[in-house]
Amino acid sequence: MTTRTTRAEPLRAATPGRRGRYGAPAVLLAPFLLLFTACTLVPVGYAVHLSLYTEQRGGLGFGGTETLFTGWGNYARALRDEAFLDGFVNxxxxxxxxxxxxxxxxxALALLVDSTLARAKRFxxxxxxxxxxxxGIIAALIWMxxxxxxxxxxxxxxxxxxxRPDPLGSPLPAVVNMALWQWTGYNVVIFYAALQAIPREVLEAAVVDGAGPVRTAFSIKIPLIRASLAMVGLFTVIGSLQLFTEPMILHGTAPGVTSAWTPNMYAYTAAFERSDYGxxxxxxxxxxAAAAILSFAVTRLTRPRSDRRKEAAA
Incomplete structure (x- = not known):
């Protein structure tokens, strides 16, 4: 009897430990998972569901609408539409x-702010x-x-x-300028924070070895913040695919900006002007899907060579 009791006690004592080990992460992750499901997975699933159906009016238009299952028909319509494909070209x-x-x-601006010659860095x-x-919409109106x-x-x-310049005659440089004005400073802060995380002894060793500011920037600082460069590049690619506000504000003023100038504008026009929700x-x-593929490609291309070699060897 004594032997059975001593063997069972460790098992009973280990059970609450396992529950506590997995229970705490579950409690902490639960709010994120709920919000992620409600705000991302459910809308994406609903969009996929809508894309498989189309609404058709019966008779002469007085018989109401009928929802028909089209499968991949809406995808084929989008891929055959030159306006949609031209949006990806833009x-x-x-x-x-x-x-x-x-x-x-x-x-460049982050390196200038991080240099030893810079003053009033906070400003x-x-x-x-x-x-x-x-x-963004206020900035777009100002630039318009x-x-x-x-x-x-x-x-x-x-x-x-x-x-006599005509900025609206060529809308692409105008949109690029608006985006540069809004997002460059944001990424300067990210790069500057990464530069501040570089160990000071590494920079001091470079100065002792005779490296000047330019050599230190290109040989030490930029390689050490490669992860931040990759992150900014990834987020910029994803944000570029979602371009909507700037060209939408210019639509109607710039003759070259059509209602389907970007894929986002094409979807907006189809939904709210033509009521073609499918x-x-x-x-x-x-x-x-294009954003996911490009994100994967950028992530793979910006990985360190050592990681690629290890993956190839495995």
Whole structure:
């Protein structure tokens, strides 16, 4: 009897330990999982469900609407629509122009703020971040005002100097400029925080070895913040695919910005102007799939070579 009691006691004592070990993470993760399910998984599932159906009016339009199952029909309609495909072309051109300029400019400004010669670093951080604090739609309206001839003080000054620019004649650079103004300062703060995390003894050793500011920046600082560069690149790619506010504000003012200038605008037009919710849902799912594929590609390309070699060897 004594032997059985002593063997059972450790088992009973171990049971609450296991419950506590897995119970605490479950309690902490439960709010996130609930919000993630309610705000992400459920809407995505509902969008996929909508994309498989279409509404059709019966008779001469007086018989009401009928919901028909079309399967992949809405996806085929979206992929055959030149307006939808042209939206991806515009996004690709936007990414080629915007991402290198934004990352390069943000990195250069962060390195300048982090340099030993910089003064009033807190002020410059705040000044660079303020444009991001302005809501996107407000910033787009301000830039539309500055882009419009006849009411823009900037264009009036340039015209008085003999130059007559037409920013809205080519909408792509105008949209890129609006995005640069809003997001560069935000990424400067991220890069600057990463630069501040570099051990000071590493930088001091570089100075002792005779490395100047430029050599230190390119040989030490930039390689050590590679993870931050990859993160900003990933988030920028995802955000670029979701481009909507800036071209939507310019739509109607800039002749080159159509109602389907981006995939997001195409889905918005299909849903709220043509009431074609199946096509809008299908185009949204295709956009989400493109974002997932590009995110995976960027993540793979920005991984350290050592990690790639280990994965290839395994």
């Amino acid at each position: 996004i690709a051109l936007y990414c080629l122009m915007y991402i290198p300029v934004m990352i390069g400019l943000a990195l 410059f951080q705040l000044a660079l971040f303020i444009p991001h604090a302005v809501p 005002y500055l882009y419009t001839p006849g009411i823009s003080p900037v264009l009036d000054v340039l015209e008085a100097l003999g130059s 096509l809008a849902a299908a185009s949204s799912v295709l956009l989400a």
